[in-house]
Amino acid sequence: AQSVSQHNHHVILSEAASLELGCNYSYGGTVNLFWYVQYPGQHLQLLLKYFSGDPLVKGIKGFEAEFIKSKFSFNLRKPSVQWSDTAEYFCAGRNDMRFGAGTRLTVKP
């Protein structure tokens, strides 16, 4: 069974809109959660990660994510998206590195 799930498959936003991409995990024990981004034609790179401590994690390029244990969620947020944020976003978790199915974000200029 998928241990990390992303429910938004394709999100289309206009520039300056706020973004929230959902990620839920379904396992117990040690929680290691990540968000990776894949820009068109490029390889995956880490946006941010959560291992413990402050549940609000800040990453690169203005992205942040909040770990909510009671909701088993680790949603990715950005207050104001740019056209350059167009990419595919993957949530990943657990030590065997299961990835969610990915969310394709299209930002219209």
Added chain:
Amino acid sequence: NAGVTQTPKFRVLKTGQSMTLLCAQDMNHEYMYWYRQDPGMGLRLIHYSVGEGTTAKGEVPDGYNVSRLKKQNFLLGLESAAPSQTSVYFCASSYSFLGGLAKNIQYFGAGTRLSVL
């Protein structure tokens, strides 16, 4: 720094042919991984290695074999390619698979696009 390098970048095979994908990393990482990326399914782990000479199965290992003869290299083999193996293959490496708070970050290669006809 080269990071994680995959060769080849593109390949077209006929059903039944064999091939090997090469992944090389220059970061002295212990752990290496092979994934396949398919539309709507994200990345799925094929095989991984926690050190030179060791390999283990991931989520979708059938039809693939791997070898880690040298720490810096991780090879993925397809003995008899099938159309279902048409995919984009990504290699990744990391310092540590278990434990180490800041050491489970994966670094990815640019991918190999494989088509099996």
